[in-house]
Amino acid sequence: MDRATSKVTIVGGGLAGPALALCLKKQHGIMSTVYESRSEDDEGGVNIALAPNALRVMQHIGVYDELRTIGYSYEEMSMTSARTGQQLGSFFNGSEQHYNFAALRIHRREVQATLRREARAQGIEIHFNVKLLRVVEETEKMVKLEFDNGEIVETEFAIAADGIYSRVRKHVLDVELQYSGFVGILGMYMERKLLDESIKNFQLPMFCFGNTGMVAVFPCKNLGTEIDMFSTFPYPARSREAWEALANNKEEKQAIMMEKYSRGGWPEFISRVYKEHVPKNLYFNEFFEVPPLERWSSPIGRVIVLGDAAHAMSPQGGQGAAMAFEDAETLAFTIARPNFNSNRPKYLRAWEQHRKQRVAEVKAYTDRNGKLRTPSNNYVMQLVKD
Numbered sequence: 001m002d003r004a005t006s007k008v009t010i011v012g013g014g015l016a017g018p019a020l021a022l023c024l025k026k027q028h029g030i031m032s033t034v035y036e037s038r039s040e041d042d043e044g045g046v047n048i049a050l051a052p053n054a055l056r057v058m059q060h061i062g063v064y065d066e067l068r069t070i071g072y073s074y075e076e077m078s079m080t081s082a083r084t085g086q087q088l089g090s091f092f093n094g095s096e097q098h099y100n101f102a103a104l105r106i107h108r109r110e111v112q113a114t115l116r117r118e119a120r121a122q123g124i125e126i127h128f129n130v131k132l133l134r135v136v137e138e139t140e141k142m143v144k145l146e147f148d149n150g151e152i153v154e155t156e157f158a159i160a161a162d163g164i165y166s167r168v169r170k171h172v173l174d175v176e177l178q179y180s181g182f183v184g185i186l187g188m189y190m191e192r193k194l195l196d197e198s199i200k201n202f203q204l205p206m207f208c209f210g211n212t213g214m215v216a217v218f219p220c221k222n223l224g225t226e227i228d229m230f231s232t233f234p235y236p237a238r239s240r241e242a243w244e245a246l247a248n249n250k251e252e253k254q255a256i257m258m259e260k261y262s263r264g265g266w267p268e269f270i271s272r273v274y275k276e277h278v279p280k281n282l283y284f285n286e287f288f289e290v291p292p293l294e295r296w297s298s299p300i301g302r303v304i305v306l307g308d309a310a311h312a313m314s315p316q317g318g319q320g321a322a323m324a325f326e327d328a329e330t331l332a333f334t335i336a337r338p339n340f341n342s343n344r345p346k347y348l349r350a351w352e353q354h355r356k357q358r359v360a361e362v363k364a365y366t367d368r369n370g371k372l373r374t375p376s377n378n379y380v381m382q383l384v385k386d
């Protein structure tokens, strides 16, 4: 059985993992090794919006300029009435003038690939197709990790960047995920020119509010030539098996969407998507969340959680990745304190407190957004009761 030793081992090569590895290396000269269970060319994930706080971290680690050439930059989101087409107001998702960055709509895999490329250029090793099985033991001196290829890694610090279903988190705290009460439907990469021409009457990106909910319409790809549409709404809880069955049942998903968006009262370019031109890239997600964790590190202080592993929340605030990046930059700063090793619990407590407060604020904003998008008429309430 192989034995490897490295100072910092990061489990998970999604967004938080490579971001942390880059913050450690480029900002503090600390090398780490990343283990990722999926293959390098995994296409998982959807288009996401990176807000200025996410992009600030990307700039600090030197990948912002590249991301900007891939994604679609925008500042204002308009809020529009589905029934009359009238613009009700607008707000900034990002703004060069106010926050130094516009917002960026980009596929999660592009962000991941860019971070991984930069990590590799910095000499950071990322091992793909290797899944952490468990934390075998943690002592005052080291942590021992077991991977599914038989490798046992002894390391000074193990960082959980392994997402909502984190295995590393189990060593710190074993918690049950909670259903947020919301689901989301996302259709990606619809060619703008093939959509109904009523789209020309609307200022994009927009949140379009109708009597059965809200549909967000975003240009995507660098030049905005393609369109994403997504909607989130309350949905009754189901068993895990029933969620899986729904994920694989195209007809049922389409029926749910048609029920909500094709009844009239929606701009033609939206309702026709749900009635006739159902996009190939259609995702239906139920949103689970990590409940607030009592602590983000083990009592000995050699196993630490961050990103979705620590605080996955429903995406209605568009802040999950941003929180993961802020965690990464602040944790790297904490680990790099000269006497961190001998004062781990103290430093980690201070980091945790700072991050928990920030995440709680963002979570409250996210929950508020979810409610604002929910129609107040009986339609949704009836659906939830059924």
Ligand SMILES: Cc1cc2nc3c(=O)[nH]c(=O)nc-3n(C[C@H](O)[C@H](O)[C@H](O)COP(=O)(O)OP(=O)(O)OC[C@H]3O[C@@H](n4cnc5c(N)ncnc54)[C@H](O)[C@@H]3O)c2cc1C
Residues within 6 Å of the ligand: 011, 012, 013, 014, 015, 016, 017, 035, 036, 037, 038, 046, 047, 048, 049, 050, 051, 054, 108, 130, 131, 132, 133, 161, 162, 163, 164, 165, 166, 167, 184, 186, 285, 306, 307, 308, 309, 315, 317, 318, 319, 320, 321, 322, 323, 324
């Ligand atoms: C539909 C949807 C829309 C979203 N929209 C936005 C948005 O607009 N803006 C925003 O900021 N955020 C958004 N998010 C949230 C964002 O995607 C997450 O918060 C972000 O990906 C978290 O990054 P992470 O690295 O912590 O976890 P992940 O991205 O989940 O990465 C975890 C990685 O760990 C790997 N892994 C898991 N288990 C193991 C193991 N045992 N061993 C080794 N590797 C392992 C996984 O393969 C994965 O690569 C959205 C999420 C969803 C679902």
